[in-house]
Amino acid sequence: MVVTSKSHRIWNRALIALVFVLVIAYLLPLYWISSTAFKPRSLATTVPPTVVFQPEVTPFVKLFTSRVQMRGEVEPEIYAKAPWYEKRVYDAGERVIKDADGNIETSGYWSRFLNSIIIAVTSTFLAVAMGTLTAYGFSRFRMPGEQDWLFFILSTRMLPPVVVAIPMFLMYRTVGLVDSHLGLIILYTAFNLSFSVWLMKGFIDEIPIEYEEAALVDGYTRMQAFFKIVLPQAATGIAATAVFCFITAWNEYAFALMMTNRKAQTAPPYIPSQLGSGVTDWTVIAAGTFLFLVPVAVFTFLLRKHLLRGVTFGAIRK
Amino acid sequence: MLARLDSGSASARRGLSDIAIRNVFIIPTIIFLVVFNIFPLIYSLGYSFTDFRASTSAPAQFIGLDNYRELLSDPYIWTNFTITAKYVLVSVGGQVLVGFGVALLLNRKVPAKGLVTTLLLLPMMMSMAVVGLFWQLLYSPSWGIINYVLGLDDFEWLSNADVALYAVALTDIWMWSPFVMLLSLAGLSAIPQHLYEAAAIDRATRWYTFTRITLPLVTPLLLIAIIFRTMEAFKTFDLAFIMTSMDTTELIAIRLYKMAFQEWQTGKSCALAYIVLIMVLAITNIYVKYLNQAKAR
Numbered sequence: 001m002v003v004t005s006k007s008h009r010i011w012n013r014a015l016i017a018l019v020f021v022l023v024i025a026y027l028l029p030l031y032w033i034s035s036t037a038f039k040p041r042s043l044a045t046t047v048p049p050t051v052v053f054q055p056e057v058t059p060f061v062k063l064f065t066s067r068v069q070m071r072g073e074v075e076p077e078i079y080a081k082a083p084w085y086e087k088r089v090y091d092a093g094e095r096v097i098k099d100a101d102g103n104i105e106t107s108g109y110w111s112r113f114l115n116s117i118i119i120a121v122t123s124t125f126l127a128v129a130m131g132t133l134t135a136y137g138f139s140r141f142r143m144p145g146e147q148d149w150l151f152f153i154l155s156t157r158m159l160p161p162v163v164v165a166i167p168m169f170l171m172y173r174t175v176g177l178v179d180s181h182l183g184l185i186i187l188y189t190a191f192n193l194s195f196s197v198w199l200m201k202g203f204i205d206e207i208p209i210e211y212e213e214a215a216l217v218d219g220y221t222r223m224q225a226f227f228k229i230v231l232p233q234a235a236t237g238i239a240a241t242a243v244f245c246f247i248t249a250w251n252e253y254a255f256a257l258m259m260t261n262r263k264a265q266t267a268p269p270y271i272p273s274q275l276g277s278g279v280t281d282w283t284v285i286a287a288g289t290f291l292f293l294v295p296v297a298v299f300t301f302l303l304r305k306h307l308l309r310g311v312t313f314g315a316i317r318k
Numbered sequence: 319m320l321a322r323l324d325s326g327s328a329s330a331r332r333g334l335s336d337i338a339i340r341n342v343f344i345i346p347t348i349i350f351l352v353v354f355n356i357f358p359l360i361y362s363l364g365y366s367f368t369d370f371r372a373s374t375s376a377p378a379q380f381i382g383l384d385n386y387r388e389l390l391s392d393p394y395i396w397t398n399f400t401i402t403a404k405y406v407l408v409s410v411g412g413q414v415l416v417g418f419g420v421a422l423l424l425n426r427k428v429p430a431k432g433l434v435t436t437l438l439l440l441p442m443m444m445s446m447a448v449v450g451l452f453w454q455l456l457y458s459p460s461w462g463i464i465n466y467v468l469g470l471d472d473f474e475w476l477s478n479a480d481v482a483l484y485a486v487a488l489t490d491i492w493m494w495s496p497f498v499m500l501l502s503l504a505g506l507s508a509i510p511q512h513l514y515e516a517a518a519i520d521r522a523t524r525w526y527t528f529t530r531i532t533l534p535l536v537t538p539l540l541l542i543a544i545i546f547r548t549m550e551a552f553k554t555f556d557l558a559f560i561m562t563s564m565d566t567t568e569l570i571a572i573r574l575y576k577m578a579f580q581e582w583q584t585g586k587s588c589a590l591a592y593i594v595l596i597m598v599l600a601i602t603n604i605y606v607k608y609l610n611q612a613k614a615r
Contacts, residue, residue, distance in 0.1 A: 012426065019423050023434055029492065030440065032463055033452040045461040130347050137343035141336055149348070151606055156355040158602040160553040162571050163591040166578045167358035167365070170372060190354040193347060222339055251445035253556045258579060268447040272560050275451070282455060289448050300443045304436045308504050311442075311497060312542065315613040316504060 033293075036286035041092060044282045058088040059287035066105040067094040109288055112270040116292075119181055119266060120249035123188035128242045130189075131196025132204075132234065136226060138197070139204040140212075150198070154313065157194040161254035169258060179260045187255050192245040195313060199244065202314025203237025204230065240306040243299045250296065267292050359595070366588035373582035385589035395590070398573040405487055405558075405569060406551040412491035413547055417498025418540065424499070425506040439500060441493045450560035453489045457561075482562045490557055494547060501543040505536035542608050549601045570594060 036044050038055035067089055074090045082090065086104075089096050097105045134153075138146060168187065169178065177183035207230060215225040231238075253268040260266070271288045274280075303310065309317050334342070366385055370378035389395050420438070428434060441449065456464050457475040465473050475485040509532065517527045555571035568576075574594060578587035 015423055015426070016428055019420075019428055019434065022420060022423070023437060026438055026492075027440075028463075029452065029456055032456060036455065045458070047461045047466065049461070049463050049466055130350065133343040134347040137340045141340040143340065143344070147610075149344075151603075153347070153351065154606060155599060155602050156351050158549060158598055158605075159355065159359075160555070160571055160574075160591075160594060160598060162555060162574045162578070163362075163595050163598075164355060164358060166574075166584065166587055166591055167362035168354075169579075170365075170584070171358060171361065173372075186354055190351060193351060197347060221334070222336065223334060226339075247443055251443075251448075253445060253447035253560075254575075258575070268445050272447055272451045275454070285451065286455070289452055292448055293444060296443050296445075297440060300440055301436060304432070304439070307439055308500055311500065311546075312609065312612075315609045316501070316539065316542075 030293075033286050034290050036282060037290035039283055039286075041281055041283050044286070056088070058092055059281075059283035060291075061085045061088045062092070062094075062281065062284045063109050063287045063291070064106055065089065066097040066107050068097060069093065070095050108270060109267075112265055112267045113291070115181065115264055116250060116266040116268075119184045119188060119264070120246050122181075123185045123192060123249050124242050124245040126185070126189040127192035127196045127245050128200075128238060131193055131241065132200045132231075132238060134197045135200035135204050136230060139201050140209070150201075153194045153197050155194075157191065157313075161191075161252075162258075165255060165258045172259065179263050179265075181264045183259055184256060184264055184266070187259065188249040188252060191252070191255075192248055195248070196241050196245055198313040198315075199241045199310060200234070200237060200314070202309060202317060203234050203241070206317075207233045240303060240310065243303050244306075244310045247296055247299055362588040362591060365585050366592055368585040370585040371582050372584040378585065381585075385586045386593070389586065389590055389593065395570075395573065398568055398570045401483065401566065401568060402552060402554075402570045405483055405554065406548055408484060409487040409490040409494070409551050410544060410547045412487065413495045413498045414540070414544060416491060416495035417543070418502045418536075420495065421499045421502035421506055424503060435500075435503070439496045442496045444493070446493070446556035447560050449489065449493055450486075450557045453492075454561060457485060476562045477564065479564050479566045482564045482567045483558075486558045486561050486567060489561065490551065490554070493557075494550075497547065498540070498543045501539045502536055505539035506532070509535045538608070538612050542605070542612055545601065545605045545608060549598060549605060552601070553598065 035051075035053075035055075037059050038057070039050065039053055040056060040058065043050040043053050065085075070090070070093055074095065079087065079090055086096055099105060137143070138150065143149065164187075172178045172180075172183050177186075211229050211233065212222075212225045215229050216222070220228065251268065252266070256266045257269040260269070267288070271285065271292065274285055274288070300307075365378065367380055367382060368378035369381050369384075424431065424435065454476065456462050459465060459472045459474050462475075464475070465471060474481070476482050513531050513535075514527065517531060522530075553571055554569055555575065558567050558569050559572050559575070561567075570590075571594070574587060574590050577583050577590060
């Protein structure tokens, strides 16, 4: 603004201070769940809430193992021989369950986490690969009823998951895809495909058409021009689209809840399901949540320049 | 508008023809979406006219429009729609107030603005299921941090029939206000500075500047945010399903889930799904219209 009086400057400073107070208040829930993941169990649910404590990794050890409550104290010589992670569990008054060969039994978390990775990565790859080709097709060639096709593609994204899930469940049951990785991969690919087409169309529209024309003059075929000129130019866009698709698939809950129960279950339906089972150990749930959120936080930082574009399906680029 | 490749040029005639490339690139996607989205919907349209129950092996009986008639005259379903409308109103309204408010605050020189914005955007990138889960920790009546900060002891947020829906909406507001903020910020930063300078020369009041310059120029992007959030709030399943199980928080998507996967009234649930689907498609249509308008600017 032109007029910068003294009162104006003070007002401005006060507002900036307010911004920082708001940011801190906003991040408090995230801080709270993260700090709970490093608390001893006895401090997780205290009144008043515990803010200062000695952080420990016990919740993460518990997260990955099956345990039972100990009735008495552990025998000193057993404790002395135990590896560090077992000691952490003993310290918390529990012991890990072992099979006949002495191998530690793992909890269900690890396999869910792995399922999440497999399903999210595969479906992202498929959605981005198909989406990029389709976006190029729409961006560079005339297509009768183009707007209608693009609307059709986007509308599939808007379908409520429950609406799609009912018939898909019946179909999957017939062909044996219920509770399978492939079943979820197909659903997530379909869900992300429309997003990927729209976002990639935005990115490809921005690549000057002259590059390809020059390549065609130089004797490239259209296919060569696409692979050697357009794809490298679109690399940033492809990466951003892939990260968005990954996050969507990683976070998805409704389909996973309805279509899987054990073998192919992903982390989002599994983590809350621990709430109902027995006495709730919030530190373990917080640890599971923390590990699940870390990749999302990292990716959000990588994506920060493209977030606006991503949430508007590529329509607004700034 | 974008120039298209000239399909008549000699160079384009080498290799596959343009039409062939276009079809090879586009058709697989269309087929994929038709097979895995449209075909299931046709399948469920068929079932919506039957009394089929997926839990039994009894064959489906054609009962015409009975499911639709029953649903539309069922006061219980109307309650679900009312709850959903209340939820949409409160959560989208809250998101617009908070999101647009914070955007106005951030629309100045703020130290570390990029970092601040990115941090604020974190919640909306997270899984609704997981956010719902850890807000339960915050909402806990006896030791939750919310009751502690507000000085309420033992106030029930999520198992109180009157409050639970608003508690869920509050979580939704926390999660999605950044979305409104992001779009508002984009709108605000695109307003040319000279308009404000002209207004200052004319000694316009702050209020006048806000209502005559800021608001009209942000409205297109704000509308996109509102329509999109309305649609998403209307479809809400995860958050409310995870956080509570009260009758007063039974949003239409949750009712649909229960009807389909707990009561196994498959035929009837397909009919309800169609009613919801038509509403969502109507909103999508409006959304895309505004999206294309914003794109053209």
